[in-house]
Amino acid sequence: MTQELNVWLDKILGDIENVKIERKRSNRLRVDVDARALPAVLELLQGRASYVHLSAISCVDRIDDDEFELVYHVWSYEARSLVSAHTRIPRDPGVYLSIYDLYVPAAFFERDIHEMFGVYFEGSPDMGKFILTEWDGPPPMRKDFDSEKFVNETFNREQYHPQWLKDLEKEGGGITTPAEDARK
Amino acid sequence: MSKNKTLTKKDQMQQDKAQDGQQMLVDFTRPRTNPMANVFDGLVRFCQSRSMFMLHYCTGCGAIELPPAMTSRFDMERLGIQPMVTPRQADILLITGYVSVKTLKRIILTYEQMAAPKYVIGICSCTVNGGMYWQSYATAKVLREYLPVDIYIAGCMPRPEAIIEGLQVLMDDIKTGRAENWKRYFQNYDYYLGNQQKLFGDHWQTPTDIISEARHYDLITENTLGKHTALLEKHQAPLQALEMTLQQNRERV
Numbered sequence: 220m221t222q223e224l225n226v227w228l229d230k231i232l233g234d235i236e237n238v239k240i241e242r243k244r245s246n247r248l249r250v251d252v253d254a255r256a257l258p259a260v261l262e263l264l265q266g267r268a269s270y271v272h273l274s275a276i277s278c279v280d281r282i283d284d285d286e287f288e289l290v291y292h293v294w295s296y297e298a299r300s301l302v303s304a305h306t307r308i309p310r311d312p313g314v315y316l317s318i319y320d321l322y323v324p325a326a327f328f329e330r331d332i333h334e335m336f337g338v339y340f341e342g343s344p345d346m347g348k349f350i351l352t353e354w355d356g357p358p359p360m361r362k363d364f365d366s367e368k369f370v371n372e373t374f375n376r377e378q379y380h381p382q383w384l385k386d387l388e389k390e391g392g393g394i395t396t397p398a399e400d401a402r403k
Numbered sequence: 404m405s406k407n408k409t410l411t412k413k414d415q416m417q418q419d420k421a422q423d424g425q426q427m428l429v430d431f432t433r434p435r436t437n438p439m440a441n442v443f444d445g446l447v448r449f450c451q452s453r454s455m456f457m458l459h460y461c462t463g464c465g466a467i468e469l470p471p472a473m474t475s476r477f478d479m480e481r482l483g484i485q486p487m488v489t490p491r492q493a494d495i496l497l498i499t500g501y502v503s504v505k506t507l508k509r510i511i512l513t514y515e516q517m518a519a520p521k522y523v524i525g526i527c528s529c530t531v532n533g534g535m536y537w538q539s540y541a542t543a544k545v546l547r548e549y550l551p552v553d554i555y556i557a558g559c560m561p562r563p564e565a566i567i568e569g570l571q572v573l574m575d576d577i578k579t580g581r582a583e584n585w586k587r588y589f590q591n592y593d594y595y596l597g598n599q600q601k602l603f604g605d606h607w608q609t610p611t612d613i614i615s616e617a618r619h620y621d622l623i624t625e626n627t628l629g630k631h632t633a634l635l636e637k638h639q640a641p642l643q644a645l646e647m648t649l650q651q652n653r654e655r656v
Contacts (some may be wrong), residue, residue, distance in 0.1 A: 316471045351541070353603065354502050360542050373602075374544040377532035379557065 224298040228268050235260070246300035254315065254330045259323055261291060264304075270298040273318075276328035278336050284361040285310045291318070308338070313344055317342035335360035414608040444580075451520070452577040456487035458517070460510055463500015465560045474562035484570060490516040495573070498546065500560075501529035501536050507543045511599060514550055514588075515611035519620065521585045522553045522573060528562050534559060539632055543640045548598045551584040589617035593629030598633055608639055 225245065232240050232250060238260065238284040239251040252260050264270035270293040279288040284307070308315050317340040318325045329340040334349045337358035348354075357364050387393040447599055459480075473479045474488060487493040490513045495548050498510060514523065525546050526532035533544035553576070557570040573595055576582035587593060592613050600607050614632060 264646075351505075353508070354541070364540075366540045370538050370544070371542050373540075374533070375548065377545045378526070379531050 224268065225296075225300055228298075228302075231263070231268075232260070233322060246298075248302045250302060250304045251305055254306045254308050256289070257289075257304060258316060258321070260304055261293065261318055264293055264302060265321055268295065270295045270302055272296065273322035273324050273328075274301070276325060276332060278332045280310075280336060280337060280360070280362045281307070282310070284310050287313060288335060289332075289338075293322075313338045315340055327337065331340065334358065335362065339386075341356050412571060413426075413550045413561060415580040416427050422644075423577075430617050436639070440580045446519050448578055448580055451494075452574040455484050455522075455574075456492055457495040457497055458490055458493035458498040460506075460511075460513060462502055463527060463529060465499035465529075468495075468522060468560050468563055469499065477563040477567055479567065479570070482574065483568070490514075491518060493517055494521060495570075496521065496523045497526060498523065498530055499526045500541045501527070501534065501539075501544055503541045504543055505541070507549060508603060511549060512609055512611075515609050515613065519585050520577075522555065522582055523550055523584070524554045524568075524569060524573065526556045526558075526566065528557050529559075531555055531557055536628060543602065549595060551586045551587040551595075551604075553582055556613065575630050586620075586622050589620060589622035590624045592617060593626055593631050596629040596635060597629075599648045600634065605634055606638060608635060610642055612642075 225242075227246070228238060229242065232238055232386075235256070238257060238286065239255045240252075241249040243249055246376070250260065261270075272294040274292040274294050275290075277290045277292070279290070281288050282297060286307045287310055288304050291306075292301060293304070296303050313336070319340075319342060326344050329343045330345055330347070330349045332338050333340060333343075333346050333357055334351055337348055339346060349358070356369070359366065384393055456646070459466065461469070471477055472575075478486075484495070496510075496514055496517060503512060514521070525531065529536055529542070530546040530552070533539070533542055536542040543549065554569050554573050556565055558565055561569075573582060596613075598605075601636065613628065614623075617627050
């Protein structure tokens with residue numbers, strides 16, 4: 220039965236315009252949708268195809284394309300399969316629709332994304348501060364936020380390089396790759 | 404301890420007397436004339452070092468090394484060290500792992516509630532200099548800028564043997580009277596408060612009145628008061644007791 224449902228899902232989604240589907244495995248499906256069509260696709264998945272569980276919403280900062288990529292992971296207990304719906308929204312102004320009316324747990328993820336990336340979700344019940352209550356800088360997970368520069372400006376450094384570590388390094392141990400080289 | 408309980412009242416009396424130009428209520432600085440005093444001091448210090456209650460503020464991954472250190476495998480209690488549930492009854496504050504800016508606030512509140520003498524132990528590299536979170540925007544890097552730390556146990560993470568050894572060093576320090584870092588918080592309060600204000604903003608205020616406590620312990624130096632404490636005094640609201648109400652105002656569940 221589960222296989223049947225998945226095949227049926229492929230057909231239905233394939234009929235919609237502007238939807239690219241890619242089946243990764245028998246229980247993983249990647250769907251690329253236009254931002255305008257995403258709520259409709261999710262409604263279809265939830266209402267008609269038993270994808271009732273919203274696992275997560277993730278956000279990727281595609282700074283080179285000047286876009287945010289939002290990924291909605293929905294899971295079906297009946298088909299035992301996960302659908303990841305990818306969509307892109309412009310980085311500026313970074314506003315998108317909330318899917319709180321479809322999936323209630325979305326409020327949690329949307330608030331988190333708003334805090335970390337600054338994406339505003341219209342219709343979400345609360346866009347207030349969430350985890351970073353002491354933070355009033357720019358959203359820290361954006362690619363244009365330079366964490367290292369911020370740390371250098373805000374905090375003092377303390378060197379910890381005791382004799383035993385120097386002895387270890389002489390024998391070839393210790394931290395062999397400095398941070399500058401590790402980044403290359 | 405009763406010290407903390409009677410603090411406000413005693414402080415009030417002390418301030419009144421100081422204003423009158425009379426002698427302070429308790430004079431800690433007077434020289435010890437009794438030859439037996441040193442004997443008693445040694446005995447008290449020995450007892451202190453053998454019966455310590457530990458409050459572990461498990462902020463990071465280092466906390467995972469504490470259960471084996473406390474329970475039967477390494478058995479911290481044979482050294483007289485036991486976990487304690489409240490800061491007011493604890494002697495040691497154990498900070499195990501990275502300290503985010505948000506947790507640092509809570510650590511300072513906890514530390515200030517503890518009764519003196521109090522000792523702070525920073526476990527893991529993260530408390531020394533941020534460790535592997537050295538470029539994280541949310542982690543406070545050097546713990547000793549915000550609190551006087553007695554012992555650092557570096558490592559990522561230190562094994563229970565290292566923790567026990569660090570605690571033994573602290574015990575020796577207490578026995579010989581060297582572990583007096585808690586006094587530094589009162590003596591250099593302006594420095595610590597300045598660093599705290601830099602992170603939390605100028606409106607930062609804790610419920611504990613450190614300046615009055617410093618006056619109580621007679622630990623006021625020229626570094627206790629400064630421009631940062633002046634900033635604090637500008638907006639420092641006096642503490643008020645919480646209003647006691649019966650069940651009436653509460654919503655029925």
